[in-house]
Structures are given as structure tokens and as C-alpha cells.
Amino acid sequence: MAPSTNLPQLIDHPLRQLTLCREEVINQVTERTLLYSPTDPRSLEDLIEDAFFWERKRLEGKADPVRDSADNSFMKEMSQIYSLSHGRPADLRNLLEKFSRYHLDEISGHFDDGVYRLATKAVPRGFLWLFQALSWRSVREHFRDKPDLRRKLLLQGNIPQLQKLAQKGTVLLVPTHFSNLDSVLMGWSLYANGLPPFAYGAGLNLFSNPILGYFMNNLGAYKIDRRKKHALYREVLKHYSTLIIQRGCHSLFFPGGGRSRSGAIETRLKMGILGTGLSAYIENLKNHSNRPNVYIVPCVISYNFVLEASSLISDYLEEQGKGRYIATEIDESFKPKVIAQFFLKFFSQSAKTYVNFGRALDPFGHLVDDEGQSINDRGIPLNPMEFVKSGGEICHNLQRDTEYTKILADRILDRYRKENIVLASHFLAFAYFQLLKKKNQKLDIFRMMRLTEEQTRIELGEFLIYASQLLSQLQEQYRLGNCQLEPTMRSTEIQNIVETALRNIGIYHTRRPIKIIRQGTLSFICSEDVPLLFYYQNRMVNYGFQI
Amino acid sequence: MDSRFKSVGIIGAGNWGTALAILAARAEAHVWLYDRSLERVKSIQETRENKQYLPGIPLSQNIQVTNSMAEVFSNCTLIMPVVPAVAMRHLAQEMSRYSKGSHILVHGTKGLEPQTHLRMSEILAEETGCLRVGTLSGPNLAGELAADLPGATVVASRFDEVISLTTNAFQSSKFKIQGSSDLAGVEWIGAFKNILALGAGFCSELKLGQNATAMILTQGLKEILQILSVLGAQTHTVFGLAGFGDIIATSTSPLSRNFRMGRQLALGKHHEVAQAEFAMTVEGINTLQALEEIRIQESLDLKVIPALWRLAYSREPSIQILNAMI
Numbered sequence: 001m002a003p004s005t006n007l008p009q010l011i012d013h014p015l016r017q018l019t020l021c022r023e024e025v026i027n028q029v030t031e032r033t034l035l036y037s038p039t040d041p042r043s044l045e046d047l048i049e050d051a052f053f054w055e056r057k058r059l060e061g062k063a064d065p066v067r068d069s070a071d072n073s074f075m076k077e078m079s080q081i082y083s084l085s086h087g088r089p090a091d092l093r094n095l096l097e098k099f100s101r102y103h104l105d106e107i108s109g110h111f112d113d114g115v116y117r118l119a120t121k122a123v124p125r126g127f128l129w130l131f132q133a134l135s136w137r138s139v140r141e142h143f144r145d146k147p148d149l150r151r152k153l154l155l156q157g158n159i160p161q162l163q164k165l166a167q168k169g170t171v172l173l174v175p176t177h178f179s180n181l182d183s184v185l186m187g188w189s190l191y192a193n194g195l196p197p198f199a200y201g202a203g204l205n206l207f208s209n210p211i212l213g214y215f216m217n218n219l220g221a222y223k224i225d226r227r228k229k230h231a232l233y234r235e236v237l238k239h240y241s242t243l244i245i246q247r248g249c250h251s252l253f254f255p256g257g258g259r260s261r262s263g264a265i266e267t268r269l270k271m272g273i274l275g276t277g278l279s280a281y282i283e284n285l286k287n288h289s290n291r292p293n294v295y296i297v298p299c300v301i302s303y304n305f306v307l308e309a310s311s312l313i314s315d316y317l318e319e320q321g322k323g324r325y326i327a328t329e330i331d332e333s334f335k336p337k338v339i340a341q342f343f344l345k346f347f348s349q350s351a352k353t354y355v356n357f358g359r360a361l362d363p364f365g366h367l368v369d370d371e372g373q374s375i376n377d378r379g380i381p382l383n384p385m386e387f388v389k390s391g392g393e394i395c396h397n398l399q400r401d402t403e404y405t406k407i408l409a410d411r412i413l414d415r416y417r418k419e420n421i422v423l424a425s426h427f428l429a430f431a432y433f434q435l436l437k438k439k440n441q442k443l444d445i446f447r448m449m450r451l452t453e454e455q456t457r458i459e460l461g462e463f464l465i466y467a468s469q470l471l472s473q474l475q476e477q478y479r480l481g482n483c484q485l486e487p488t489m490r491s492t493e494i495q496n497i498v499e500t501a502l503r504n505i506g507i508y509h510t511r512r513p514i515k516i517i518r519q520g521t522l523s524f525i526c527s528e529d530v531p532l533l534f535y536y537q538n539r540m541v542n543y544g545f546q547i
Numbered sequence: 548m549d550s551r552f553k554s555v556g557i558i559g560a561g562n563w564g565t566a567l568a569i570l571a572a573r574a575e576a577h578v579w580l581y582d583r584s585l586e587r588v589k590s591i592q593e594t595r596e597n598k599q600y601l602p603g604i605p606l607s608q609n610i611q612v613t614n615s616m617a618e619v620f621s622n623c624t625l626i627m628p629v630v631p632a633v634a635m636r637h638l639a640q641e642m643s644r645y646s647k648g649s650h651i652l653v654h655g656t657k658g659l660e661p662q663t664h665l666r667m668s669e670i671l672a673e674e675t676g677c678l679r680v681g682t683l684s685g686p687n688l689a690g691e692l693a694a695d696l697p698g699a700t701v702v703a704s705r706f707d708e709v710i711s712l713t714t715n716a717f718q719s720s721k722f723k724i725q726g727s728s729d730l731a732g733v734e735w736i737g738a739f740k741n742i743l744a745l746g747a748g749f750c751s752e753l754k755l756g757q758n759a760t761a762m763i764l765t766q767g768l769k770e771i772l773q774i775l776s777v778l779g780a781q782t783h784t785v786f787g788l789a790g791f792g793d794i795i796a797t798s799t800s801p802l803s804r805n806f807r808m809g810r811q812l813a814l815g816k817h818h819e820v821a822q823a824e825f826a827m828t829v830e831g832i833n834t835l836q837a838l839e840e841i842r843i844q845e846s847l848d849l850k851v852i853p854a855l856w857r858l859a860y861s862r863e864p865s866i867q868i869l870n871a872m873i
Contacts, residue, residue: 364648364678376676378643386648387678390708392624399707400679406705407678 014248015111015197015220022108025243030100032239033232037096044092047232048082051099054230064208074102096232103236107222109199115218116197119187155189157357157419161370162297165360166195168372169293170245172277173198175355176265176300176416177254179307180206186252186299187219189355199244201253201273220249224273226258234272241273245280245294246287255412261316263309263535265300265416267542274412275405278363278388282401285385285394293372293384296408298358298415302486304351304425304504306535313535317449324446351425351504356484358419364404365411417542421484422474428501429536431467432458432514432525434546449531456530460516460523468494473545483543506532553577555716556623558616558638560587561827562600563655564629566689567717568610569601573695574719578610579619588614600827604693620645625653625712627683628671631828632658632738635667639674646675653681653702653713657737658830659837666734681709681730683717684737684789686796688803692722699723701789703733725788732775732784739771740794741805741831742838742855746872747798748809749858753865763872764798767851774838774852777845805831818859835859 018025038044055075059068078095085091165171175186183202190198200221207213207223222244224237245251255274256266277294284292306312317325359367362374362384369375374382387404390397435458440448471494478485488500506513511529513536518524527533555571557564560582568580582588591597591612595605606612613619619626626646630638635656646652652675654667665673668680681704692698702713702724710726718724727733743764750760768785775782784790797803808829811821818832839856842849854871857863 366676374676376643377673378640380643380676382648382676384648386650389649392649397708403705404678 013111013196014244014250015109015199016113018109018199018220018244018247018249019111022110025240025247026101026104026108029104029236029239029243030097032243033100033236034093034096036235036239037093041087041089041092044089044096045087048092048095048099051230051232052079052082054228058227058229067204099232100236103228103233104240106225107237107240109220109222110218111197111220112218115215119215119219150192152352153185153189154352154354155192155357156354156421157299158297158359159193159357161360161368162357163193163195164370165295165297165368165372166250169291169295170248170280171198171250171360172245172294172296173250173252174255174274174296174298174412175252176420177256177259178263178301178303179259181307182254182259182301183216183221185301185353185355190252196250198250198252201241201251203258224253238272238276238279241276242279242283245276246283246289248291255409259308259312261312261319263306263313263538264541265420265539267413269409269412271402271405271409274409275401278401278404278408279396281363281384282388282394282396285388294363295360295368295372296363296412297360298412298419300354300356300358300416300420302354302356302421302423302426302539304353304423305506305508307508309506309532309535310509310529313531317446317531317534321446325449351507352486354421354423354486356419356421358415361408361411361415363408365408418482419484420539421486422478422489422540423486423504424488424497424501425505426536426539427471427474427489428467428498428505428514429533430540430545431470432463432527433533433537434470435463435466436527445534449534451527451530453526453528456527457517457524458526460525463525464494464498467498470545471497474543477543477545505536553716554579554623554625556581556619556626557629558619558626558642559629560584560591560597560600560612561629562597562689562693563687564627565597565601565604565606566687566693567627567629567655567683569604569606569693570719570722571716572607572610574717574722576609576716577622579622580606580610580612581616581619582612582614585614588612601689601693616641617645620647620650624649625651625716627653627655628667629655632656632660632667632830632833633828636660636670636674639671642671643675646677648677650675650677651679651681651706651709651712652677653683653704653709655683656830657684657734657741658834659735659738661833661836664837664841666731666738668730668734679706679709680704681706681713682734682737683713684733684793685725686788686792688796688800690802695721697721699725699788699792701725701727701733701787703727703730703789705730727784727787727789729781729784731778732780732782733789735775735778735780736771736785736790737793738830738834739774739838740790740797741829741834742852743767743771743794744797744803744805745809745812745831745835745859746851746855748803748806748811749813749855749865749868750809751806752810752813753869755869759873763851764794766872767855768794770847770849770852771838773847773849774841774845777841777847804829808832812858813865815862815865817862832859 038047059072078098081095085095175182183200197220201224202216202221204223204225207216253273255269257270260266277296281292281294362368364384364387366374366376366382374384376382388394436456477483488497491497502514502516509532513529513532514525514527516523516525554577556579557568558581560580568578571578596602628635628638652671654671656667659666660670668682671680672678681702683700683702685700687698687700702710704710705728714724746763746767747760750763772782772785775785797805800806804825804827808821808831812818822829822832835856838852842852851872854868858868
């Protein structure tokens, strides 16, 4: 599929307009923040003091000296103004305005069509420059042709629907999140499908990386500083997101927050930015917009191997186990040599990565047909405008809208499970780990992590019988539409599935999560790294399969 | 403000639906009372009385009785389906032809859908697409409330505006409304408490006395709590008006259908035979089936619930059932 986005059209693109009208956007968001903030002085003081409290606490940690220096100066200045205000409402609102503008200065994204041109041409072929860390000869030995991203990254699902809805309204793409590379893959996936650039809600940490940061700063990404915990920051962020959606900017953000540390598909979502789709929809209706509709599109990424898996699962186990598990892995995902080696394996091995675009939803969680019409579970058309009427009038209603967003979140999670493409590697990891757990019932999860390779050995014949039973359950769920399967997984030949899985699972990692060894006439399945095995098996934990 | 704000549409002119219409009318709401039976509608229109289900209680003039669902949906924002649990899905499918996202659906049915075990609000949301749904449930014996005796009820929904709209439509000096955000919990306990009334009726017919009745009901309540815990309900709802309050009303009142059914079952009648003698559905029988299925699925070790199930479905002698319970 050839991308059809013409660069000249980008001049009028909403994302570029945001950059051109940056000051206007900041003014509008600031006005909105003031409009929706409390009016009584005591509540205003609470809001401002909450900001002081959380920011002081964060800045005492001194995690980021460069950025924190600016924040420190700002907080000092605000403290002085606050101490002189003596609770006067006008002064408090002035403070609120200063806070909003300061945060927005950091949050607001920037879009440069020259950089976009570079990125869209560079990503599919440009990984070669990352291989400077390796010898050119070793690269040539692996490749006869230039690496082709389209053969490795399979884009599937409701793509025609997504393309259509992007013309009819504003799309919020909400992918699952496993790796820092997700942003790059999603960006390229959208481009490859002929979609215009999306605004990204990206964690501030991504901007500090010299490679990613350059692109993020110039491709419409807006910054989310997860370290900032105060309510005012969250309100400013929400109003920014609402405004850009209202202005027709398709947006992408990861509603699970950060990367899944356990390797499992998200089971809980953060509501804040997710609710801005509904806020924007209501504003569009009130302003009689000719393109009021907002569509939420869940998307599931399925990796055979995740670059940061070792450090992520280590973090997860340490957090869960407290003193019972000591993390030893350091996240090295941003080192160029690490990335280069990763992509070398990515292109040279047979493993594929899937990006599955799910069925679109409206802001209330109803499915949407290909024409953008909301429908109920029985396929009966619904008018989404009716859901935001209270007392006969279209209006915001905080409690009502919060509940709607929770319903939407539940529906997204349901779509994640149903649209997830189960890979052979995930299945193998799950089946093996579950059998290992059965055989070690006296051990809790932390003790299991310390099993040696020898202790993890299970005779292959026994494992295959167990895995076959599990495969039947999985294929039944596939037939019922409760999950997707990669093509290999639709076969009943368990041996083929295991062989495919072994070729693909965690092939980047030095220690293999699963391998087969022979001892005499017998073969055994075992693991060199049980935490990694645990990471990959977690992909399937929330389906309720068991023997 | 929308003029339909203090209008209520009640779907189902059975004894509880009619009682609700009377209560809303007393709170000065404008009421549309719908029934699918044109004959019943005409009879009520002519006599201003529901002779079949609530004889002797007159309907005031602000209750409009109709056979047109379209009329109800176009005139009311708050709609209350009040039909047996087994009929709710079919009704919801019909309602979906008229309902919009702005409608607020608050059902008055205590029961679960057979086989699926879905709650009524889940069925309403599934079939109509409406999201602002709720339930009205509590110690509400229809005859007493229709006769203008004081009472209270719980309106449960995850949406505050559902609670406030329903409260506005029904609250009066003699009928008080409590709000709750635990929709699932109120629906479950509303359904499950019916089986305790069955048990109470069983004990009453066998003249076991208050001690035995209390023992069996307490054990039954404990088992219901176990099941609610497995389902993920907020167990504190059990001890409120919609739980404990309703248990007291239905388990101690000879007016309760479930109580009377328990008595019939104690006499050795099969539930289908006993049901035929009631003009109205006895929800406890279907709920027993749902509870027994959940018990088996979750491998719960219980006494009262399986014993009551055998009482209703297996024709075992009452003395054997009693021995299993105690």
C-alpha cells in the first residue's frame, strides 16, 4: 500500500495549524482552564497549594537537574506572588493563569513538515545508519536487499474503516503499550496506511533521547510529564487535549499510561486524557461544528520480542515483591548499539510484529459502523448526541461524563482482548509457564523466578500433551471471536506451532526464555531466564485459560 | 428545562407497575402507564382501577393509561420497565425501537435472566444502547404502598442524574428514596433475597417456629454473601434498605409471593404446579436456578441454597430438605 498523503496538503493540516497558531492555542487553553476552575477563593487556594505541595515534593528529588532548574525558578516566583496575594481572588486567578501558561509552554507540540518528510522516508529504510555500531561486513552478510519494514511489520484489522473515519471526524488512536519503539512503529503504520500525521501524547522521558527527541519535538508530539502530580497540571493537559481534538487533530496516546511492565495487555486505563474525546465532542456539538464526531480506535501491537523486556519485568517483580525480588536489569533500550542489534535481529529473523487496528468506538463505547454511525450491541443505529443531553439540553456533566469514560475504558479493554493477535511465542510461553507452575505449586512467583535451568526442565512429550489441550481452548475462543490468532496458531499441528514459537520467542535476548535440549533419547523444554519467560507468558493471562 | 422532567413512563401494569404509577402520581408527577394488553388498558381507563392486580385502589387523573409505547417514550425521559425477569429482554428489544440515548431507564424487577444470569440493567443496556440505567428496589410490598402506608426504597445507578430524576419523580412525605451507586449489588441482593422468602414460607408451613426460621435464614444470608463476594459486589449493600430491609419485608410478610410459594412447596407441590396458582411470576424460583448454577460453577460448599433448589425442582420430601438445611 502506497502512502497517499501529499506533503503540500500538510500546510493546511490541523497539526501544522496548531504550530502556526501556538500562541492562540495557549491563550484558548488558558482561558478554558480559568473558566472551569473553582470560583470561590478557598477552593482556588486549595488548587494552588496542591500545586505547590506536589511540585516541591518532586523537586526535592532533583531527578532532572536541567529541566528542574527552570521549574525551581518558576515555583520560587509563584511562591512570592502567592504570599503577597493574601487570598485576593483576582491575584489567585492571575497565579492560575501563570501556572497554566507555564505548563502549556512545556506541553504544546510542534510540527515541522520538513522533519515529517525526513521521518517518513527515513524510517522504512533508514535503520542502516543505526548499524554503524556494527561492522558493515556483518550487516551485508545478513542482508542482500535493503531491509523492508513492510515484510516485518504486518498492519492488519479495520484499516479501511480507520481511513474512512479519519475523513468523517477526529480519530483518537489508543494502542497497547509495551515498548518505547511503539511510538515509532505507530507513526510509520499510520503513514503507511495513507493517514495524516497524528498528535502524540508522549511521556517527557522520550524527549530526552537525542534520536527520538528530535522527531518527537517536530512531529506534533505533546509532552506529558508524569512526574507532575498536581490537579492543576492534569486539568491543563486535559483542556489542551480537548482543544486539539476539537480543532480536528487526530490524536494518539497510550491510555494505559506507561509501558506494560508485566508484559500483560492492559487491564486498567487512565481516564484523564481518555475523557477529552467526549469533552471535545460535546464542545463540537455546542459550537455546531460540521465535523463533530470523535472516534476512538483501539489498536493492539503484538511483538515476538520486546527490546526492554528484561528491565521491564525486573521492575515489575521488584515492585510486586518488595524485598523479595531485587532488580538487576538496567533499561538500555536507548543506547544506539542496543537499538542497532535489536533491528539487526528484527530484520534478519523470521519473526514478525503485528499491529492490529480494532473496530472503532464512539466516546460512549458503542461500536461504530464503517460510515461512522454509532450502533448498539444489536446493530441498531444510535444518535450519540442524545447521550449528552440532560434536561433536554446538550451540556457537560462531570459525574455523568466520568461514568461514560469509565464505560468507554471497559469497552476498549474488551476490544484489546478480542483484537489481540496471539502469537505462537506467546502461546508457547504461557503453556510452558503454566505447566511449570503446576509442577511447582509450593513455590510462589518470586521463588519460581529463581529456578535454575535444570529445575525448569519438563519432558517435551508431557508438555506437548498439555499444550494441545490449551490450544483447543484457545482455538475455541478464536472461533467465538474472543481473540485473534496469527496464521500458524490456527493449525492443529502442535509440533509446528512449537517450532515456530521457538524460532521467534525472545530471540533478541542473550538468555533464551525457552529452549529445547536433548538428553539421551529424550527432549526437554527448559528456560535460561524464568523472569523473561514470565514476561512473555503474561500476554495471555487475562483470558482465563486453564487446564 | 425539559417539560418531561417530572414525567414518568411505567411499562407494565402488573401490581408493582401499577403501585409505582400511583406513588409517582402522589408525588405530583405526570404518569404514563403502559400495558401490552389492550383489554387491560381499556378496563383500567374505564374503571380507573386495576381490578386484576390492585383491586380497590383508585388511579388518580394524572395517570394516563396507554397501549402505545411510542406515546410513553415521546412524553417521558424517565422510563420504568416493570415486568418479570424472564420477559425483560423481549420488552427491551421492543423498547429499542423508541428509546434514545437521552432516555433514563430505571427498572423495578428483582430477578436475573435465566441461563445468562444477567442483571436487568445489563439487558436494558445491551438491547437499547441506553447507558443511563438504574434500578428501584427495596422493602416494597405493592399492596401496602398502594394503600398509602409509609415506606422507602433505594434507587441505584452509577449516574447521579438517574438517582436525582427518579427521586424527584417519586419522593413524597410517605415514600422516601435513598440513592446508591452500587447498581450491581442492589440488583443482585434484590434477586437473591427472594429465595430467603421462599425459605421463610417453607418454615412457616412446616410450623418450625421462629428459632428454626431464624437459623435457616441466617445461614441462607451467609451463603448469599459468599456468592456476592464471588460476583464482586459491595457486600455493605446487603445490610442496607435494598438488602436487609427487603429481606425483613418479604421473609416475614404473608403478602409476599415468594413466602407464599415457599408454603406451597412445603406441601409437596412442584414449582410449576404451584406457579400456576399464582397470578404473577414468583421470581425466587428462577433465582434459585441461577444461584445453584453459580454455586456449582464456583464449587461453593453451601447448605441452604442447594436444599431450597431441591425443594423447588426435585420433589424431595420436605423432611429431607429440612435435614439438609440444618
